[in-house]
Amino acid sequence: MERSGSSKARCMMGDNGEAELKLCNAESKRAGWITFPFITGTVALLMMGGNGWMTNLIVYLIQEFDVNRIDAAQIYNVVNGCFCLLPILAAIIADSKLGCFVVASVSSFVASVGVVFLSLTATFNSLRPEPCGDKSSSCKAPSNLQLAVLYTGIVLATLGASGVRFTTATLGANQFESQKDQSTFFNWFFFAQYAGFVLSSTLIVYIEDSVSWALGFWLCVAANLVGLAVLVAGNRYYRHETPEGSPILSLARVLVASFRKWKLQLTLDGDEFYYGRHGQNKEVEVPPKKNFRFLNRAAVKTDGDTKPDNSIARPWRLCTVQQVEDLKAVIKVLPLWSSAIFLSTPIAVQNSMTVLQALTMDRHLGPHFMIPAGSVLVMVMISSLVSLALIDRCQSPSPLWKKLTGSPPTVFHRIGVGHLLNVLGMIASALIESRRLRTAHLHHLQNINNHSVPMSVLWLFPQLILVGIGEAFHFPGQVLLYFREFPANLSNSSTAMVSAMIGIAYYLSTVLVNLVRRSTGWLPENLNDGRLDCVYWLLAGVGLANFGYYLVCAKLYTGKDGNSSSNLPMTDVAGEKE
Structure with a gap:
């Protein structure tokens, strides 16, 4: 899918002669x-x-x-x-x-x-x-x-x-x-x-x-x-895309129109569908697809739905085939998006718990400097920065990758690697917290409220580095996936989907911590007397189960152009889509 191809297409089929040519020349310099x-x-x-x-x-x-x-x-x-x-x-x-x-x-x-x-x-x-x-x-x-x-x-x-x-x-x-x-x-x-x-x-x-x-x-x-x-x-x-009205409203119209025509019997006749005011060739070249067939009713023309000039007379009863297919594209992405929510929830829990761990550990670097507890999380960002730079330099598929998988890397492979690294980060967190608790018990600190444990805060860095590397894989991969697979008129909404996912995960992490506090004794006021390591093992289990859910979603996913997930390349090095 080419987002910016629309401007190129307008240049190729412009009808305004010299004015259109000037517009195309201006576009080419941008x-x-x-x-x-x-x-x-x-x-x-x-x-x-x-x-x-x-x-x-x-x-x-x-x-x-x-x-x-x-x-x-x-x-x-x-x-x-x-x-x-x-x-x-x-x-x-x-x-x-x-x-x-x-x-x-x-x-x-x-x-x-x-x-x-x-x-x-x-x-x-x-x-x-x-x-x-x-x-x-x-x-x-x-x-x-x-x-x-x-x-x-x-x-x-x-x-x-x-x-x-x-x-x-x-x-x-x-x-x-x-x-x-x-x-x-x-x-x-x-x-x-x-x-x-x-x-x-x-x-x-x-x-x-x-x-x-x-x-x-x-x-x-x-x-x-x-x-x-x-x-x-x-x-x-900059090349500026022209907004074409509210895309969210057009998706809502498809839902309303399909429910209002739920008794309508669908046939195989393509002439019954509405392709737009100028007919089929101007909108989409094929009838609606068979997936989510009940939505196809929204594009079926009935008496009174169109005006004499073939424009829509009742927008909440009739939509174009393209609008129907746009909604289907969004619905198909939602399962993958939901797996990303459960990917980010353990990360949100780990962030807050890591700060609490840091407060109970030795944060000195030399005799005169102490690392602020909140600054420990900077390691996630630093590891992501380094990883992003390396990933960008190594995007071309390596011979080893081709030998192991038999295919070039796809955007789904990139997100999947991020899932696995996140699980490894939770496992590392559990192991490091177990060591911290053993050290606290060895020095009889379990009954002293959050007393500093003689263990360097640098022990927290491996778990943060793993999570940071994972973010370098799955966050850009998700933005790229949504940007490609969402309808072109929802391009801004597609990239904001990652931010919405993080926000929901942030609130879910709060709910999860509250549930753990109410149902177990793992998170008392004194971490030295708790079992935060069990919380991390729980998060690792949730992450592993969610990875399985992601694999199912990715396996069953077909792109908006009909390709399976195994044919959605990470870059055009792996096969540019036409």
Whole structure:
């Protein structure tokens, strides 16, 4: 499937003579690798600016606004959930009305305004409550004005950051015509994203903690504004896709129309189907496929469904064959997408549990430096960065791979490798936690609340490295799969599917931890007296079962062009689709 081929097709069959030729010449000077530094630079800067305040939000709320620890954690959870789920809304707006460039530009500006509000609270003492002093004195609650400025900043910064995440991915992918180039772009898109996360989680967080909250937040503002400038500077080179109305609404119409005609008897006569105002040759060249046959009723013409000019008279009773096939394409991808949710849930649990483990371990590096517990997770990003760079250099199928599998690697192979590495990461987590518990018991620390165990925090790095390498395989692979297999008018929604999956997994991880706490004694307040290793073994089992589910989904999947999963290449090196 070629997303950008539509512009090329318009050039080939244009009817407007010289005007059409000028348009084609203008298109030929756009897109391609000339846009790459603008888009990846934008991603790195905007992720740096967005993650810089978000990573340290709990500490800021506790230290500067005297917020209760539990309340601060709940606010952080809501912010992260919105950060992962709201890209779907941004994608729908981009697909329906504005296009991904406009949505990304507006979102980055909104994010900058939001972080400005946060920076003002850190800069002016009047926008923060007075310090508590000693623990025995009561703390003065923030005023309504102080809370209004704080939460306005948080809301705007979250909305803006979430609107940028995957609209920039679609904007970048639309600049390339070959699947090899698209695959390479997605590798480097995630590389740039992780690079921004690493810089913000280390440099900016250090400045906020050790130098000044105001300076750290204003650096986030600067990163957002520079990122916006870079995005706009590349506009002259971008290929822009024209939104064609609400694609989500068209999918809903197919469902409604098929249910309203559920009593209709289908025949094998292709003339009964509606292909569009200009007939079959302009829309799709074959009748609707036999899969999900009940949806085909939505494209069956009945009396009163069309006007004399063959346009649709009742949109909620008649749809085109292409709209029906678009909905089928989305439905077919959903099982694979659901397997990705259960892939990310163990990762979300591991992230929070790893921080708790780090708090109970020796975090010293030399006599004068202690690793912040939250910074341990940077190893996931670093290992993903290195892996993405290596994967991009080794995308061509190796002779060993061909000898083992008898076929070139596909996008399904890449995602499957990510599943297996995730399971290995959970197993490593269980083994390392077992060692930590043995060390705690050896020193009789099980009855001392979360006392530091004489075991280096560096022991946590192998499990994080495995998960990071796994993310380098399955996250870009999933974005590439959804981008290829979703209908072209849902391109923004397709890339945002990964973000929505992470958001759902984040909330599912919270539910899973609560269930474990209520039904077992594995997660007491004192980790030294618990069995966190059993939680990791449970996550490994869930991951292994989910891998089996993924294999079934991948085996049964057929692409929108009719190819099986074994024929969906990872790049065009393995066989470009026409």
